[in-house]
Amino acid sequence: MKIIQVSDPHLLAPGGLLYGSDPLSRLEACLAEISSNHADAELVVISGDLTNDGERAAYAALKEKLAGFVPPWRLMLGNDDDRALFLEMFPEAAAERGFVQSVVDSGEGHLILLDTLDSGHVEGRLCEARLDWLDERLQEARDRPVFLFIHHPPFRIHTLSSIVSCSPTPMRCTMFCCATAMSVIPSPDTSIG
Numbered sequence: 630m631k632i633i634q635v636s637d638p639h640l641l642a643p644g645g646l647l648y649g650s651d652p653l654s655r656l657e658a659c660l661a662e663i664s665s666n667h668a669d670a671e672l673v674v675i676s677g678d679l680t681n682d683g684e685r686a687a688y689a690a691l692k693e694k695l696a697g698f699v700p701p702w703r704l705m706l707g708n709d710d711d712r713a714l715f716l717e718m719f720p721e722a723a724a725e726r727g728f729v730q731s732v733v734d735s736g737e738g739h740l741i742l743l744d745t746l747d748s749g750h751v752e753g754r755l756c757e758a759r760l761d762w763l764d765e766r767l768q769e770a771r772d773r774p775v776f777l778f779i780h781h782p783p784f785r786i787h788t789l790s791s792i793v794s795c796s797p798t799p800m801r802c803t804m805f806c807c808a809t810a811m812s813v814i815p816s817p818d819t820s821i822g
Contacts, residue, residue, distance in 0.1 A: 630671055630735055630736065630737035630738075631667065631669060631670045631671055632670065632671060632672050632673075632674065632735075632740070632776070633663060633667060633670050633672070633673045633674070633700070634673075634674045634675075634676060634778070635656075635659055635663075635673065635674070635675045635676070636675075636676050637676070637677065637678050637707065638652055638655070638656045638659075638675065638678070638679060638680075638691075639652050639678050639679075639680065639681040639709065640652050640653055640656065640679060640680045640681065640684075640687040640688075640690060640691055641653070641680070641681050641682075641684065641686075641687055642684055642686035642687055642690070643686065643690050645687075647681055652681070653690055653694070656691075656694060657694060660694060660695075660698055663698075663700065664698065664699055664700075667700065668699045668700055669700075670700040670701075671700075671701070671735060672700070672701050672702070672703065672733055672735070672740065673698075673700045673701070673702040673703075674702070674703050674705060674742065674778055675702060675703070675704050675705070676704075676705040676707065676778060676780055677704075677705055677706040677707020677708070677709065677710045677746070677780050678706075678707035678708065678709035678710055678780075679691060679704060679705075679706065679707065679710050679715070680709060680710055680711075681709055682709060683709065683710055683711030683714055683715075685714060685718065688714060688715060688718040688719070689718065691704075692718060692719065703723075703731060703733065703742055704719065704722060704729070705729065705742050705744070705778060705779075705780060706729050706744055706746045706780065707746065707780040707781075708746060708747070708750065708751050708752070708753065708780070708781070710746060711748075712728075712729060712744075712746055712748060715729065716729070723742075725762055726758050726759070726762055727758070728744035728746075728758070728759055728762070729742075729744045729746075730742055730743050730744040730759070730762065732766055732769075737774065738770075738773050738774030738775060738776055739766070739769070739770035739773050739774070739775045739776070740775075740776045740778065741763065741766050741767075741770075741775060741776070741777050741778065742778045743755075743759065743763055743777060743778065743779050744759065745759075745779050745780050745781045746780065752781065753779070753780060753781030
């Protein structure tokens with residue numbers, strides 16, 4: 630199974646610079662590299678922050694760049710994204726119970742993309758509706774491996790943002806894929822809660 634995670638593109642309106650760099654041209658180069666050398670990927674997850682400040686023009690540029698992208702892809706939100714505007718710009722995105730979250734079944738396991746965005750806050754949040762949705766997806770997975778993709782790390786990392794509200798019951802995942810802290814955190818017996 631080849632899964633590629635692209636994290637935190639922080640897109641601006643075309644031509645915009647972020648700390649002297651053009652995030653859109655960097656994303657274009659990244660997508661070109663994936664298309665050239667990894668077109669056989671089962672899935673490309675582009676995890677938030679998709680935009681730097683939730684601008685319509687940034688989402689429009691992202692949509693344009695993904696229009697001809699060959700491997701299957703899914704988008705996830707981060708704390709700098711705007712869920713309502715994103716869903717307006719990407720109506721085909723999975724919106725489960727009002728959140729941008731979904732499941733991808735793979736031959737290797739159950740990939741769960743969980744929305745941790747808490748609008749207006751840097752830290753993430755898992756409210757009861759999202760935790761219930763996650764619990765249902767974990768039950769559906771049964772004994773299959775689970776790969777959980779989230780923007781915010783499920784633990785405190787010094788001053789970096791984390792999820793501030795977690796499940797009261799531990800959950801087992803084969804691997805956590807967090808955008809903010811680390812790209813991949815392998816952990817066959819990881820529990821949060």
